[in-house]
Amino acid sequence: MSDATKNEGRVGDGTRAVRAGLPEPAKNEPTLPGPVFAAHFHLPGEVSGPYAYGRDDNPTWTLLERAVSELEAPGREDTETLVFASGMAAISAVLFSQLRAGDAVVLPSDGYQVLPMVGAQLEAYGVEVRTAPTGGDAQLEVLDGARLLWIESPSNPGLDVCDIRRLAEAAHARGALVAVDNTLATPLGQRPLELGADFSVASGTKQLTGHGDVLLGYVTGRDAEAMAAVRRWRKIVGAISGPMEAWLAHRSIATLQLRVDRQNATALAVAEALQQRPEVSGLRYPGLSDDPSHKIAAQQMRRYGSVVSFTLPTRTRAERFLAALRLVEDATSFGGVRSTAERRRRWGGDAVPEGFIRMSVGAEDPEDLVADVLRALDESAE
Numbered sequence: 300m301s302d303a304t305k306n307e308g309r310v311g312d313g314t315r316a317v318r319a320g321l322p323e324p325a326k327n328e329p330t331l332p333g334p335v336f337a338a339h340f341h342l343p344g345e346v347s348g349p350y351a352y353g354r355d356d357n358p359t360w361t362l363l364e365r366a367v368s369e370l371e372a373p374g375r376e377d378t379e380t381l382v383f384a385s386g387m388a389a390i391s392a393v394l395f396s397q398l399r400a401g402d403a404v405v406l407p408s409d410g411y412q413v414l415p416m417v418g419a420q421l422e423a424y425g426v427e428v429r430t431a432p433t434g435g436d437a438q439l440e441v442l443d444g445a446r447l448l449w450i451e452s453p454s455n456p457g458l459d460v461c462d463i464r465r466l467a468e469a470a471h472a473r474g475a476l477v478a479v480d481n482t483l484a485t486p487l488g489q490r491p492l493e494l495g496a497d498f499s500v501a502s503g504t505k506q507l508t509g510h511g512d513v514l515l516g517y518v519t520g521r522d523a524e525a526m527a528a529v530r531r532w533r534k535i536v537g538a539i540s541g542p543m544e545a546w547l548a549h550r551s552i553a554t555l556q557l558r559v560d561r562q563n564a565t566a567l568a569v570a571e572a573l574q575q576r577p578e579v580s581g582l583r584y585p586g587l588s589d590d591p592s593h594k595i596a597a598q599q600m601r602r603y604g605s606v607v608s609f610t611l612p613t614r615t616r617a618e619r620f621l622a623a624l625r626l627v628e629d630a631t632s633f634g635g636v637r638s639t640a641e642r643r644r645r646w647g648g649d650a651v652p653e654g655f656i657r658m659s660v661g662a663e664d665p666e667d668l669v670a671d672v673l674r675a676l677d678e679s680a681e
Contacts, residue, residue, distance in 0.1 A: 312487050313556040315373060320366025320549060334359045334546035355534060359542040363549040364517070367507075370486035370552070371499050371519040378492065379526045380519040381533060382545060386482060386502020387413060388538035389516030393478050393498050394447070396532035397525065400425030402446035407433045409459060410451040410480070412648030434459035434592070439469055450496070451480040452489075453592070455633075456643050456657040458583040458608050460592035463599055467495030476525065482506075483633070487559050488602035492521055498529075506605060506634025508551040509558050513544050558636060558662055562605035565668055566660040570607045572669045576676055581610040581655070605660045606633050611679075614653035617642045619679035621656070626663055626671040633659030638668060 321330060338353040350356050364380040372378040383389040394417060398404055404421060406414055408430035418428040429445065431437040433454040438461065442448060448470040452461045467477045478498035479491035485506050491499040501507065503515035520526040533539065540548075563586065570584035585596035586603035596603060611617040621629045627638040631646075638661035643649045660668065 316555040317553045319369040320362045334542035359545045363545045372492045382540045383516040384538045385514045386516040389518045392529050392532045396528040398426045403427040404447045405429045405445045406449045407451045409454050433461050436461050445475045447476045460596045463494040483604045489600045508548045511635040513547050563602045565665040566605050568665045579609050583608045607658045610652050611654035617654040623675035623678040636662040
């Protein structure tokens with residue numbers, strides 16, 4: 300941990316993000332060393348030291364993993380982060396390393412659309428899969444006897460929020476581990492480990508890196524034995540990040556606080572503008588004071604994210620709206636500096652209306668983006 304991030308009480312999010320994971324300064328060396336492209340390392344005699352083979356460890360991963368740990372659990376020495384090739388690689392590593400045939404797992408019924416595929420594979424391995432919605436802490440109702448509780452808060456794409464601390468305490472009382480998908484919130488919006496979770500898992504592809512040019516995932520955990528199992532799974536399946544991707548991610552973290560604050564503020568402005576439109580229904584953004592999840596979100600989130608979801612009356616209207624946008628790209632994923640939006644039902648995996656829009660707010664000027672959205676709504680009505 301770098302000196303500038305050791306004292307949680309004196310360091311702000313911007314300072315921490317800029318300096319997270321940097322090595323100790325060395326004369327004539329770069330402040331952030333370049334990526335290490337190595338499949339193997341010099342290893343004479345007995346095996347010792349941190350680096351032997353490129354599937355196990357890499358110096359570029361090490362710096363990034365330290366950086367993420369400093370963001371997810373600042374000031375703590377008892378946490379570990381492991382980076383993966385993608386968010387789904389990280390999710391799979393936790394689920395498949397912690398569950399055995401005969402175990403039960405609780406997943407959100409309204410979470411990321413690939414989770415049902417994961418659930419089907421777990422069932423094929425003899426794991427009982429239970430599901431319940433994120434909102435209303437409904438997962439509590441199916442928790443008894445479970446080995447692992449998987450939380451996604453805010454949920455994607457519906458943006459429901461649950462009380463993570465309450466769920467974690469209930470799960471631990473029943474002997475269950477708790478993992479939280481922290482992708483949408485980022486560590487600057489929410490720290491699941493501080494709320495009682497055993498794992499914080501995320502797709503670094505999204506806002507953590509923020510430029511739409513890196514596939515990456517990570518797992519941060521506080522239990523050494525559980526994390527050893529996650530590490531072993533990574534070694535077995537080889538779901539490792541490339542050194543270039545890891546280096547790009549670490550470089551991008553330096554601007555995380557700047558991007559998150561800009562995007563959160565603009566997301567709120569867009570949501571407030573959409574509130575005034577009669578053709579918009581089902582508007583969700585946890586930062587809105589009248590959002591159904593706002594009270595809980597305000598208790599456990601420090602920032603509310605860059606994603607806004609809403610529904611237009613029909614599929615045709617939604618498609619006309621997306622086509623009319625000029626500053627917003629029609630693309631999947633979220634959290635990037637360029638705004639994107641999509642009609643989520645086109646993928647077929649989300650239980651949302653045909654006109655449901657998930658919009659990821661970027662770093663454009665707020666007034667320009669709001670004007671573009673309102674103009675596109677006007678034009679799509681014709």
